[in-house]
Amino acid sequence: MREIVATSAMRMLTELLEQKTGQVLSESRLWRLETALGPVMRARAIHSLEALGEAVQADASGGLATHVVDALLNNETSFFRDAHIFAMIGNALIPEAIARTQAQGREPTLRIWCAGCSTGQEAWSLAMLFENGRARWPDWRLEILATDISHSAIARAQSGIVPQIEAQRGLPVSEMLRWMEPEGDDWRIGPALRGKVDFRRDNLIDPKVPSGYYDLILCRNVLLYFTPERKRDLFSVLARHSAPGGWLLLGAGETTIDLTTDFAACPDHRGAYRRVDPA
Numbered sequence: 001m002r003e004i005v006a007t008s009a010m011r012m013l014t015e016l017l018e019q020k021t022g023q024v025l026s027e028s029r030l031w032r033l034e035t036a037l038g039p040v041m042r043a044r045a046i047h048s049l050e051a052l053g054e055a056v057q058a059d060a061s062g063g064l065a066t067h068v069v070d071a072l073l074n075n076e077t078s079f080f081r082d083a084h085i086f087a088m089i090g091n092a093l094i095p096e097a098i099a100r101t102q103a104q105g106r107e108p109t110l111r112i113w114c115a116g117c118s119t120g121q122e123a124w125s126l127a128m129l130f131e132n133g134r135a136r137w138p139d140w141r142l143e144i145l146a147t148d149i150s151h152s153a154i155a156r157a158q159s160g161i162v163p164q165i166e167a168q169r170g171l172p173v174s175e176m177l178r179w180m181e182p183e184g185d186d187w188r189i190g191p192a193l194r195g196k197v198d199f200r201r202d203n204l205i206d207p208k209v210p211s212g213y214y215d216l217i218l219c220r221n222v223l224l225y226f227t228p229e230r231k232r233d234l235f236s237v238l239a240r241h242s243a244p245g246g247w248l249l250l251g252a253g254e255t256t257i258d259l260t261t262d263f264a265a266c267p268d269h270r271g272a273y274r275r276v277d278p279a
């Protein structure tokens, strides 16, 4: 691929992204700038990245900067992404978390935090998984907090609207019909699941929304483009909110190695990391 030499406008826009979100857009991924920012520029009749950089600096409200950052975030997601991970959650992690919670004499509620939930598919998949297994845990409640920094992604998640093309990604038709209802050409999460996920906008580099401890934290495909320092800080945040014995799930290309001792890979559950007992 042709190497792109960063202009001062490119540097300014990538610094804005990193400062607001922790996401680093390296030189080899600079090509994303023009593609991702095209719609923002077209909507404002801005014809170059230089002009966009100047407009961001001139906009005291910060509104344009927010649109630019949103456009540069990678919101790639799908229902039941990495299906084996969801099978492990349903077959092993939820039953073990229930047994642990019972042994601790806590009320029959499990808490999950989806950190970096994009447009909601990951959190809805967890809600579907839990309801599909309802016969195995009839008296249990599941609280799902799902957070993301992207204004547009969280607005979409909160609306419950799923475009047709995204609904088909990862969901068999029978599940689409079971959990969603048609909405024009698209779909909407149906009443059986609506209200089961609390979607909130929040920044993982300065989180305000999570509270207390979560039995399971999913932070998948979020820290790939964080610097090692940011990853370390994020693992401290996740450890602070992880229940004793709780799990962390990362994306396929992500690891805790050399970054934290708060979580350790679980030999029994490939892909899961267990909160190490602080004592």
Ligand SMILES: C[S@@+](CC[C@H](N)C(=O)[O-])C[C@H]1O[C@@H](n2cnc3c(N)ncnc32)[C@H](O)[C@@H]1O
Pocket (backbone or CB within 6 Å): 020, 021, 022, 023, 073, 074, 075, 076, 077, 078, 081, 115, 116, 117, 118, 119, 122, 147, 148, 149, 150, 153, 202, 203, 204, 205, 219, 220, 221, 222, 251
């Ligand atoms: C590639 S998506 C992954 C979505 C989902 N976890 C999955 O694996 O399908 C990464 C998400 O992380 C969000 N994100 C990136 N930096 C963030 C930050 N500092 N705080 C919160 N969310 C962030 C992005 O907006 C994006 O929606």
